[in-house]
Amino acid sequence: MSGDNTFVVVANRLPVDISVAADGTRTFSPSPGGLVTALSPVLERQQGCWVGWPGTVEEVPEPFYTDGGVLLHPVALNAHDFEAFYEGFSNATLWPLYHDLIVPPIYDREWWVSYREVNLKFAHEVAEVAAEGAIVWVQDYQLQLVPGILRQIRPDLTIGFFLHIPFPSPDLFRQLPWREEIVRGLLGADLLGFHLVSSATNFLDLTREVAGGIGSHTGQPDELEVSGQASVREVTAHITTNDNREVGVASFPISIDVDEVLGLLPTPEKVAEVRHDLGDPQTLILGVDRLDYTKGILQRLLAFEELLEAEALDASNTVLVQVATPSRERIDHYKRTRSQVEEAVGRINGRFGSLGKPVVHYHHQSLSKKALLELYSAADIMLVTPFKDGMNLVAKEYVACHGDGSGALVLSEFAGAAHELSEAFLCNPFDMESIKRQLSNAATMLQADPETAARRMNALHEQVIEHDVNLWASSFLGCLHDIHAETKH
Numbered sequence: 001m002s003g004d005n006t007f008v009v010v011a012n013r014l015p016v017d018i019s020v021a022a023d024g025t026r027t028f029s030p031s032p033g034g035l036v037t038a039l040s041p042v043l044e045r046q047q048g049c050w051v052g053w054p055g056t057v058e059e060v061p062e063p064f065y066t067d068g069g070v071l072l073h074p075v076a077l078n079a080h081d082f083e084a085f086y087e088g089f090s091n092a093t094l095w096p097l098y099h100d101l102i103v104p105p106i107y108d109r110e111w112w113v114s115y116r117e118v119n120l121k122f123a124h125e126v127a128e129v130a131a132e133g134a135i136v137w138v139q140d141y142q143l144q145l146v147p148g149i150l151r152q153i154r155p156d157l158t159i160g161f162f163l164h165i166p167f168p169s170p171d172l173f174r175q176l177p178w179r180e181e182i183v184r185g186l187l188g189a190d191l192l193g194f195h196l197v198s199s200a201t202n203f204l205d206l207t208r209e210v211a212g213g214i215g216s217h218t219g220q221p222d223e224l225e226v227s228g229q230a231s232v233r234e235v236t237a238h239i240t241t242n243d244n245r246e247v248g249v250a251s252f253p254i255s256i257d258v259d260e261v262l263g264l265l266p267t268p269e270k271v272a273e274v275r276h277d278l279g280d281p282q283t284l285i286l287g288v289d290r291l292d293y294t295k296g297i298l299q300r301l302l303a304f305e306e307l308l309e310a311e312a313l314d315a316s317n318t319v320l321v322q323v324a325t326p327s328r329e330r331i332d333h334y335k336r337t338r339s340q341v342e343e344a345v346g347r348i349n350g351r352f353g354s355l356g357k358p359v360v361h362y363h364h365q366s367l368s369k370k371a372l373l374e375l376y377s378a379a380d381i382m383l384v385t386p387f388k389d390g391m392n393l394v395a396k397e398y399v400a401c402h403g404d405g406s407g408a409l410v411l412s413e414f415a416g417a418a419h420e421l422s423e424a425f426l427c428n429p430f431d432m433e434s435i436k437r438q439l440s441n442a443a444t445m446l447q448a449d450p451e452t453a454a455r456r457m458n459a460l461h462e463q464v465i466e467h468d469v470n471l472w473a474s475s476f477l478g479c480l481h482d483i484h485a486e487t488k489h
């Protein structure tokens with residue numbers, strides 16, 4: 001069982017969602033989330049094969065090439081897979097567990113069975129398309145058993161795994177009834193990548209604890225040195241598994257395609273037009289997120305409301321735009337978050353808006369990249385307030401749009417991006433006063449001390465420009481290629 005692709009990426013999502021109309025016509029739209037944003041340019045550069053689910057439970061098309069030359073290999077999920085594997089185990093068990101129990105995870109044995117079956121299905125699809133000795137890069141929490149299964153059925157492959165969300169502390173992870181299977185699944189990889197050193201350390205600590213130790217490990221996961229476009233680096237932490245294989249563990253902070261963003265930046269006239277359409281406010285505040293309870297959208301609205309109430313922000317001169325991409329809409333906590341957010345938007349506009357002049361513009365929809373970049377460029381203050389986030393690419397996209405030093409970023413300490421973006425106005429989203437204070441500080445500094453505000457934004461901009469997604473991919477793949485060269489020749 002093998003194909004002819006020497007580089008295969010497998011993720012639960014394909015970069016496009018396919019929907020089928022009643023007459024059978026298919027339409028394609030970009031699929032949501034940071035994983036797709038980051039991987040799409042990487043795959044285009046490498047001309048690889050992308051195995052994934054096209055977001056429908058209808059029949060899926062045969063493999064096809066995108067305009068950018070990427071071979072998409074759709075994996076079919078049926079309605080039961082969708083409920084038990086995707087909505088259930090992936091997004092109502094693992095997602096809340098890995099985001100530090102913002103809501104309680106549900107542990108359901110049937111969902112676990114489905115998670116195993118679907119991981120098996122993905123692994124077999126990869127095994128069919130991957131050439132002898134290929135490099136396979138497995139993505140994210142939905143597919144943590146895939147490395148272990150591939151190791152069994154295709155020992156010739158070199159396998160990398162990257163987790164796009166945080167890896168929790170061993171104390172939390174130990175709740176999971178199937179913790180040992182998950183760890184063993186991950187250890188099928190040759191290289192395990194996390195955004196942050198803290199997640200890599202959590203994983204290493206866990207391997208000591210689960211089932212009395214699954215392997216032994218040496219070294220500590222340093223933040224791998226990422227400067228210039230050099231990709232030859234050393235992985236400093238390794239786990240030796242009980243079957244005597246070495247698994248590298250390291251942190252690789254993900255980023256954005258800076259060239260794409262810079263290439264699509266709007267003109268100053270367009271930016272002025274966007275602000276004009278919003279009533280030419282003195283202060284334009286922006287939030288852009290998937291509508292997810294981890295993102296702290298309600299909390300930032302409440303902070304905004306309290307600042308208007310206290311007249312620390314002027315309702316006649318301030319506008320907040322919140323764009324919220326629909327996400328995982330049938331899951332209870334997502335439904336609840338949406339209704340709380342929409343209720344808050346209605347109340348704030350009722351209290352502080354006037355006829356034809358809302359203070360909050362709320363869009364529950366996906367926007368084009370171009371439209372998003374116009375909003376980022378126009379916004380004076382970007383509010384990114386997740387309770388927990390692996391990285392948060394929205395924060396980096398905003399910063400990339402402000403090479404002229406304009407604007408200010410209010411960023412949660414609990415977003416992975418806070419480790420790199422230390423010149424942002426950092427806040428604790430669990431503390432309403434902290435969000436209010438930093439939002440207010442940002443607004444005041446933009447007016448009263450624009451030089452300092454510009455110095456901070458320039459520092460953020462430089463950090464993002466120098467650490468783009470190509471560096472992330474070349475760092476990870478460079479390490480994986482080194483392992484490939486050492487073990488296969």
Ligand code: ADP
Binds near residue numbers: 034369395
């Ligand atoms: P997550 O992966 O949890 O959704 P990130 O901030 O890392 O969070 O990535 C979100 C990605 O989705 C970003 O690239 C952002 O531009 C994109 N995005 C977010 N909201 C929208 C939207 N309403 N329309 C289009 N793209 C969006």
Ligand code: G6P
Binds near residue numbers: 032035036140327
């Ligand atoms: C996050 C996850 C991705 C996921 C994305 C969108 O970025 O890390 O794996 O694809 O959210 O979520 P969805 O459930 O729509 O795929």
